[in-house]
Amino acid sequence: xxxxxxxxxxxxxxxxxxxxxxxxxxxxxxxxxxxxxxxxxxxxxxxxxxxxxxxxxxxxxxxxxxxxxxxxxxxxxxxxxxxxxxxxxxxxxxxxxxxxxxxxxxxxxxxxxxxxxxxxxxxxxxxxxxxxxxxxxxxxxxxxxxxxxxxxxxxxxxxxxxxxxxxxxxxxxxxxxxxxxxxxxxxxxxxxxxxxxxxxxxxxxxxxxxxxxxxxxxxxxxxxxxxxxxxxxxxxxxxxxxxxxxxxxxxxxxxxxxxxxxxxxxxxxxxxxxxxxxx
Numbered sequence: 103x104x105x106x107x108x109x110x111x112x113x114x115x116x117x118x119x120x121x122x123x124x125x126x127x128x129x130x131x132x133x134x135x136x137x138x139x140x141x142x143x144x145x146x147x148x149x150x151x152x153x154x155x156x157x158x159x160x161x162x163x164x165x166x167x168x169x170x171x172x173x174x175x176x177x178x179x180x181x182x183x184x185x186x187x188x189x190x191x192x193x194x195x196x197x198x199x200x201x202x203x204x205x206x207x208x209x210x211x212x213x214x215x216x217x218x219x220x221x222x223x224x225x226x227x228x229x230x231x232x233x234x235x236x237x238x239x240x241x242x243x244x245x246x247x248x249x250x251x252x253x254x255x256x257x258x259x260x261x262x263x264x265x266x267x268x269x270x271x272x273x274x275x276x277x278x279x280x281x282x283x284x285x286x287x288x289x290x291x292x293x294x295x296x297x298x299x300x301x302x303x304x305x306x307x308x309x310x311x312x313x314x315x316x317x318x319x320x321x322x323x324x325x326x327x328x329x330x331x332x333x334x335x336x337x338x339x340x341x342x343x344x345x346x347x348x349x350x351x352x353x354x355x356x357x358x359x360x361x362x363x364x365x366x367x368x369x370x371x372x373x374x375x376x377x378x379x380x381x
Contacts, residue, residue, distance in 0.1 A: 134201045
């Protein structure tokens with residue numbers, strides 16, 4: 103590693119104040135099957151509840167997920183109106199959470215880090231709570247930012263930094279513009295801005311862990327130190343790439359040695375799910 107890069111790496115790690123984590127396919131392996139089951143539930147919802155043609159659903163769902171970060175955001179963008187809670191209950195309520203097992207290794211790893219830790223997920227609060235509970239990680243995070251946090255009911259989202267449109271730039275050089283979505287979610291910049299505000303995060307002193315390359319790219323643009331989880335192949339915007347979240351210590355040893363004393367108090371007991379915007 104060149105001296106300048108090494109110095110920058112050590113400085114960033116020694117000044118790290120917060121670790122920002124995605125949940126699904128980041129805190130647990132994709133081999134759990136939850137992501138595939140979630141996709142099946144979404145496609146069933148599109149068929150039974152929204153009346154879309156079954157043979158068109160898989161391709162449409164892939165396009166919406168790719169362009170908007172979540173299928174829900176895409177469906178709202180193209181004009182479908184449905185209840186958020188009912189959608190989440192249909193998509194997540196039937197998942198086999200028993201596929202997730204307690205992860206004492208990750209729990210001990212997180213507790214060994216004297217650094218503030220925050221969840222940043224597009225999922226609803228019930229799903230996030232169930233996942234953290236099944237993994238045994240309820241008390242590992244100071245705060246949870248989730249769908250309800252970013253999209254509070256009866257409140258107009260702060261759109262000062264709104265970038266909720268999708269521009270397709272595929273391998274064929276496309277440039278089609280998709281409709282805006284009313285949903286605030288990763289990978290759009292306003293979701294990151296809201297997360298920074300809600301959790302009082304300084305992005306230049308925060309390390310962000312996510313399995314989505316688009317989320318990682320946005321995080322990097324927003325000034326975060328980024329770690330792509332689920333692959334060892336480093337992609338655009340990723341400062342580091344980990345096959346598993348269990349590899350944090352090997353990939354980022356300075357996180358474990360830079361600070362001997364905690365800079366923030368970690369709340370004891372179960373994590374509280376943040377559900378409203380605070381000033």
